[in-house]
Amino acid sequence: MTDTGLRSGQVADAAGVNVETLRCYERRGLLHEPNRSLGGHRLYPPEVVTVLQVIQAAKRLGFTLDEVAELLAVSRIGDRRRPTAGLQARAKVKLVEIDTKLAELTAVRDTLRAALAAGCDDLIVCADSACCPLPFSERSTPSEGRYGVC
Secondary structure: OEOOEEEHHHHHHHHOOOHHHHHHHHHOOOOOOOEEOOOOOEEEOOOHHHHHHHHHHHHHOOOOHHHHHHHHHHHHHOOOOOOOOOHHHHHHHHHHHHHHHHHHHHHHHHHHHHHHHHOOOOHHHHHOOOOOOOOOOOOOOHHHOOOOOO
């Protein structure tokens, strides 16, 4: 750390990201533009490491960078008047999205298991078979339970 801040490499190492990620987040407005040294090097305040860790954690939870930017903006300005802007509201919406994706993935998994159980091995042959559980058309869904060896 220098007397006036952390350089890009120090921040990146401390937060577990690369330097290009810092620049990307600056361009997107997730990070405030840092001060510069006399030599032109970016100098970040130490608290930027925490902000980067928050951004990375939010991304792991499925938030997009746009959503993260909005959450950070609410935090920065302390705007608690908008109940749809904060983490509680956003987390509820994200949970619905994740539950929907999980249901879709569960259906895909069940269909693949049914295709394995039915002995499906040739997509062309299976496409013409009523016993194939693969969703070639509306007539064939995993819940119908019409599986035999294709």
